[in-house]
Amino acid sequence: MVEKIAAQETEYTLYYGTFVHTPTLGKLEILKYTLVGVDKSGTIDFMKQDVHNEVQDIGVLSFYKQETKRTVSTSSIKVVDISNEQLKFFLPGFIDTHIHASQYPNLGVGLGCPLLEWLNEYTFPLESSFTENNREEKLAFAQDVYSKVVKKTLVCGTTCASYFATIDADTTRLLADLCLEAGQRAFVGKVCMDDNSVYPEYQEDYDTCVKSMEEVNSHIESINPKSEVLVKPIVTPRFAPVCSRKLLSYLGSLADEKNLPVQTHLSENTKEIELVRTLFPECKNYTSVYDDYHLLKDTTILAHSIHLDNDECNLIQKKGSTIAHCPMSNSFISSGESPVKKYLYKYNINVSLGTDVSGGFKPSILETVKHSILASQHLHMHTKHESFDPRLTVADTIYMATMGGATGVGLQNVVGSFAVGKKWDTQLIELDSSDSNIDIFGWNDRFLDGTKESVIKYYTNLLNIWVFTGDDRNCTKVWCNGRKVIDKSKQGAGMTAINN
Ligand SMILES: [Zn+2]
Structure with missing residues (x-):
């Protein structure tokens, strides 16, 4: 049994350097000479900006002790100073708020x-291979695919992902295990x-779906x-x-009863919209199909949503999805081209980013940031x-990649920016990493x-250089919940760049 990274202890750590984040839409904050303390539970419990002069005089640890009045032994604190x-x-x-882990081979x-x-x-035949083989074969296939996609997204700086697996319960449970194992x-x-x-x-009957959902959900709740x-x-x-009406009803009730988030697709393609109109003539529009079945919540992620009309935008905004x-x-x-x-600005809808593997061809949110900007230029x-x-x-796009995503999964008070009380889910970006492009x-x-x-001005330029010419090779360390889960400086870490 591989040791779960998520079960490992962490040590109190002080991070000192430049922090870049977007706590509010469209506003980039560059925090120079900032000191951040992260406790053993992975929570930021200290943060102070612009401390260069004080730290230069007495050093990081003395400054920290002086500021916090904590009587801690300096040997129990780790310092990361950049x-x-x-x-x-x-x-x-x-x-990454929209990724199909099962489609990674495509x-x-x-x-x-x-x-x-x-x-x-392409998609249904691949996803079928997670269900049609015998248990041993399908688990072996899923182990290979899912362990690779979890590792690769972490390598790309994705500290949180909202995954679609397949209809199969056994292999979906395995995906949850592998996320936890990788931290x-x-x-x-x-x-x-x-x-x-x-x-x-490639489908299941209603009763099988209900049974599988119960199995998967109780398994996931038990493994943390x-x-x-x-x-x-x-x-x-x-x-x-x-989805049948009966299934949509069940899923809406389940989300309500258990207070679970929801993810689905909406308005991706014009033929798909026509199909929904034919299949659900009693519903006002595609978005209201989900609303009619209680699936539009403030923790609902609607992937794509390209061709929405005014009513649909207003409905999504009203529901906080x-x-x-x-x-x-x-x-x-x-x-x-999604507007x-x-x-974001006319309808005040929260927007996040998704790689949509394998409709998207790279499991990288940095690549998604580039494509977001270029698609908007084409529009x-x-x-x-x-x-x-x-x-x-x-x-805008860094916000969608971080705070917008956090809001989408209901973790806006937990991750997505740097603040006391938030978790240390962080990536270290080095434009001069050893294998930088x-x-x-x-x-x-x-x-x-x-x-x-x-x-x-300097850091805005630097950020632009990184966004448009950088790649995962510039993401050298990744922490989730305070734990270092990727360290490319360590030999044998197996972290090869995806853009080599
Ligand atoms: Zn999708």
């Missing part, structure tokens, strides 16, 4: 194939679908260490076209006549003239 490193900064861990295939055909051609915060959803007439080989909940179940109707923007997938299988900026190019400018900024020039240093404005 304060003199201009090209390194701490960033909240990424939150990365990169299916270019341009429209959604409904893509499901039948990743996760929401694990057994896919629910009982009406897949176009691909009948007593002191913390790192992995949670999430109610996962695949999407309305493959989150749209998971999946630009890589939206481009790859030609679903459309995300409008959702702008052919909607210039409209008054609303759809272009996203880097700050980024060539660094002193050209950017001209902005540093000692003023606060110059620091903001």
Whole structure:
């Protein structure tokens, strides 16, 4: 049995250096010479900005003791000091709010194939292989796929993921075990679908689904260490076209009764929308199908949501649900350009990011950030006549990748930014990491003239350089709940870059 990282003890640690985060939408905060203390439970219990002069005089530990008046032995505190490193900064861990763990072997295939055909051609056959073999074979296959996807997302700085598994209960339980083993915060959803007439080989009957949900949910609730909940179940109707009314009713009641979050797909493709209109003629629109079955909550993640009308936007806003923007997938299988900026600023809807593996071709939220910005530029190019400018900024997308994601999974008070009381789910970004793809020039240093404005200008440029030219090789360490779960400086860590 592999030791679960989530069960390991941590030591009190002081992190000192530059912190970058977006606690509010569109606003990037760059906190230079900031000292953050993280206790043994992984919670930030001390944070002070701009302490350069004091620390320079008496050192990190003495300053900390003086400030907190704590009588702790200095040998019991670990210090991570990157304060003199201009090209390194701490960033909240990424939150991937839409990823199909089971589709990981299909990365990169299916270019341009429209959604409904893509499901039948690529997705349902792959997901079936998690169900149709004997128990031993399917568990071996799932072990291989799921352990790789959990490791790869962590390597890319994803400290929390909301996973779709498959309809199979045994292998979905295994996915939850593997997240915990790797120390990743996760929401694990057994896919629910009982009406897949176009691909009948991959579906379950209503009674089997109910039984599997009970099994999976009670398993996940039982595996977390007593002191913390790192992995949670999430109610996962695949999407309305493959769910009976009876199943949707059951899932809505289950989410209400057990206070569980929900994830599903919405309005990804125009043919899909037509199909929903035919299948649910009694519902006002696609979004109201979910609302009619009590599935629209303030912890509901609606993946894609590209082609929404005004009523649907207002309904989502009213319910406090989150749209998971999946630009890589939206481009790859030609679903459309989502007007995300409008959702964020005109409708005040919370928007997060999703890689949507394998509609998206990389399990990286940094790549998703790039695609978000570029897709919004394309939208702008052919909607210039409209008054609303759809272009996203880097700050908008970093927000969606961190705080927007945290809000989507109901953890806005737990992760997503740096603050006392929040958990230390963090990545260390090094533009000059040993295998970095980024060539660094002193050209950017001209902005540093000692003023606060110059620091903001410098780091804004640095962040842009990282977003557009960096990759997972620049994410050198990752912590979840205070524990270091990735350390690429350690030999044999097996952390190869995905962009090599
Ligand atoms: Zn999806």
